[in-house]
Amino acid sequence: MASSLFIFFLSLFHPLSVLSATVLEDLATLTPPPDFTTTITTNCLRNPLLRYCNSTSSSSSSPMNIAEIFRYTIVASHLCNESKNPNCVDDSFPKIRIHSRPKTAALYLSFDFFWKYCPLTVLEIELVNNSLKSEFPTNVLSCAQVRTLDLSHNQLSGSVPVQILSGLTNLTHLNLSYNRFSISDSEFLKRFNASSFLHSGLLPDAKRHKTKVLVLLIVFLIVVVLLCCCLGWLCLKRPDYLPRTCRRRSHKFTSAMLDAATDEFSDQRLVSKRDGVDIYRGTLRDGREAKIEVYTEKVSKAKRREFEEECEAVLKLRHKNLVRVLGWCNSRNLRALVTEWTNGENVETWLSSSSASSWRRRLRVVMGVVEGVSYLSEQWPEITFDLDTSSVLLSGDGPEPLISQFKIGDGNSSSTNIFTFGLFLLEMITSLKPDEVQEDSAMRYLEYIRVHCPGNVERVVDEKMKIEERTLEKVKEAITLGLMCTDGTPLKQQSFTQIYDMVVSLYESSSRHH
Ligand SMILES: *[C@@H]1O[C@H](CO)[C@@H](O)[C@H](O)[C@H]1NC(C)=O
Ligand SMILES: *[C@@H]1O[C@H](CO)[C@@H](O)[C@H](O)[C@H]1NC(C)=O
Ligand SMILES: *[C@@H]1O[C@H](CO)[C@@H](O)[C@H](O)[C@H]1NC(C)=O
Numbered sequence: 289m290a291s292s293l294f295i296f297f298l299s300l301f302h303p304l305s306v307l308s309a310t311v312l313e314d315l316a317t318l319t320p321p322p323d324f325t326t327t328i329t330t331n332c333l334r335n336p337l338l339r340y341c342n343s344t345s346s347s348s349s350s351p352m353n354i355a356e357i358f359r360y361t362i363v364a365s366h367l368c369n370e371s372k373n374p375n376c377v378d379d380s381f382p383k384i385r386i387h388s389r390p391k392t393a394a395l396y397l398s399f400d401f402f403w404k405y406c407p408l409t410v411l412e413i414e415l416v417n418n419s420l421k422s423e424f425p426t427n428v429l430s431c432a433q434v435r436t437l438d439l440s441h442n443q444l445s446g447s448v449p450v451q452i453l454s455g456l457t458n459l460t461h462l463n464l465s466y467n468r469f470s471i472s473d474s475e476f477l478k479r480f481n482a483s484s485f486l487h488s489g490l491l492p493d494a495k496r497h498k499t500k501v502l503v504l505l506i507v508f509l510i511v512v513v514l515l516c517c518c519l520g521w522l523c524l525k526r527p528d529y530l531p532r533t534c535r536r537r538s539h540k541f542t543s544a545m546l547d548a549a550t551d552e553f554s555d556q557r558l559v560s561k562r563d564g565v566d567i568y569r570g571t572l573r574d575g576r577e578a579k580i581e582v583y584t585e586k587v588s589k590a591k592r593r594e595f596e597e598e599c600e601a602v603l604k605l606r607h608k609n610l611v612r613v614l615g616w617c618n619s620r621n622l623r624a625l626v627t628e629w630t631n632g633e634n635v636e637t638w639l640s641s642s643s644a645s646s647w648r649r650r651l652r653v654v655m656g657v658v659e660g661v662s663y664l665s666e667q668w669p670e671i672t673f674d675l676d677t678s679s680v681l682l683s684g685d686g687p688e689p690l691i692s693q694f695k696i697g698d699g700n701s702s703s704t705n706i707f708t709f710g711l712f713l714l715e716m717i718t719s720l721k722p723d724e725v726q727e728d729s730a731m732r733y734l735e736y737i738r739v740h741c742p743g744n745v746e747r748v749v750d751e752k753m754k755i756e757e758r759t760l761e762k763v764k765e766a767i768t769l770g771l772m773c774t775d776g777t778p779l780k781q782q783s784f785t786q787i788y789d790m791v792v793s794l795y796e797s798s799s800r801h802h
């Protein structure tokens with residue numbers, strides 16, 4: 289066998305001993321010598337296994353492709369030299385070895401006719417580190433007798449032709465490491481150990497897998513931390529963005545929330561400005577409108593704690609005649625009380641309009657106020673209220689009055705409360721207010737009414753009501769009640785329960801006359 293191969297190469301390469309430097313030049317210029325056909329015919333007779341001899345088989349009618357076989361001998365001779373085989377003229381040719389020469393490797397791989405007739409002597413093929421970017425070079429596998437195939441350090445991709453590879457029975461050393469094949473779990477791969485497929489993409493990469501898991505874990509942790517930060521920020525600044533069930537104290541407003549509700553306390557949102565209190569009309573995140581009373585006075589820590597307690601108390605008020613408190617803000621830079629927004633006008637404005645022309649309707653308002661006030665003085669004696677006609681609001685068609693300003697722990701005794709109510713009642717009848725600018729104005733105001741009562745009552749009663757003779761008696765009764773409340777001597781004062789009964793009976797009698 290060895291001697292016959294020896295003869296093959298000797299005779300084959302002999303006429304080509306005048307090769308030039310590049311394979312491409314030779315392929316372009318050289319032509320088969322006259323005795324070339326005879327040479328290969330002789331070779332095939334000696335060794336029918338030679339791959340190019342197959343094309344002359346008796347069953348095939350096509351003649352041997354002499355030109356192609358000649359080209360093959362040129363490439364074989366060059367490749368032998370490129371692969372640094374010791375003797376390319378008169379010895380066999382055992383290895384194809386191109387390392388780190390991308391252009392050369394790609395060129396030789398492109399000679400399909402060479403690989404088709406791959407010399408039988410080649411036992412080792414190494415095409416390492418050549419940046420090959422194609423799919424697996426299957427033409428190489430025509431060299432079915434190889435024992436070593438090393439394609440490591442390239443960028444080969446796609447799947448590996450495991451079926452053809454499993455047919456290479458003599459293949460004992462395979463290296464596909466450092467490529468980009470797609471993963472495969474073929475039985476064939478088990479013939480080799482894992483060092484044949486390092487970073488080849490073929491096997492699940494344990495290390496990369498671990499790294500991936502680690503990276504995922506870190507990303508997950510970062511996400512969790514970020515989420516916690518966001519949540520923490522929301523809890524501190526904008527709890528109104530949290531679902532209702534997650535909010536610990538839905539009546540706590542932060543300054544950021546009120547900022548957002550009032551367009552950063554813009555002038556357009558400012559409704560009124562009084563000493564120490566700015567009132568804004570705000571829109572909460574859930575769409576509700578709210579009245580936001582901002583207390584501008586700077587106060588001590590102790591006062592702030594007191595304010596907090598007041599708010600806690602006021603929050604629990606539940607009565608149809610008391611404005612509903614939604615919550616408050618008590619931060620270092622902002623103290624505010626948030627109540628529901630009522631569209632209705634206040635009693636003061638109402639009194640000056642034509643809709644206040646009915647005695648009965650006025651009594652209806654007074655009745656609502658007494659109801660609210662009774663509830664407060666019975667259930668929440670520590671809470672006092674402001675019954676100024678400008679702070680009592682009207683809502684609905686009733687109209688139903690809403691007491692909208694409370695204070696806590698100011699030490700208002702029940703006598704002060706009753707005095708306040710007395711003044712309110714008198715205002716409801718006369719449509720006149722004590723002049724707030726003047727000192728001692730309430731006393732003068734009461735004095736003025738007392739002078740005309742009971743003899744000259746028509747002078748003080750609001751003309752808009754057009755009181756008839758029969759009703760006048762009742763109006764007189766009402767004025768007397770108001771004056772009694774403001775009498776100043778606590779003993780004579782009524783309790784709100786009594787007052788309520790009296791107002792109800794006045795209201796009922798007014799219905800009989802209409
Ligand atoms: C000859 O070629 C045919 C197909 O063309 C193939 O089946 C056969 O195995 C080849 N024989 C040799 C000796 O290479
Ligand atoms: C053979 O290879 C050497 C370098 O390895 C080169 O200098 C020489 O030109 C080559 N010969 C042929 C005929 O290709
Ligand atoms: C691959 O070839 C490049 C140069 O083409 C060389 O710098 C690098 O060291 C080689 N890598 C290996 C693993 O042989």
Ligand SMILES: *[C@@H]1O[C@H](CO)[C@@H](O)[C@H](O)[C@H]1NC(C)=O
Binds near residue numbers: 432433434457458
């Ligand atoms: C494998 O090697 C043996 C011994 O060297 C040889 O007889 C056989 O033909 C080879 N197989 C192939 C497919 O080349």
Ligand SMILES: *[C@@H]1O[C@H](CO)[C@@H](O)[C@H](O)[C@H]1NC(C)=O
Binds near residue numbers: 482
């Ligand atoms: C893998 O096979 C090579 C030779 O084929 C050997 O040198 C190496 O020790 C083997 N590695 C393992 C982990 O078995």
Ligand SMILES: *[C@@H]1O[C@H](CO)[C@@H](O)[C@H](O)[C@H]1NC(C)=O
Binds near residue numbers: 464
């Ligand atoms: C395959 O090649 C890589 C890189 O050159 C090397 O680390 C590995 O040991 C080789 N494996 C075998 C089986 O030769």
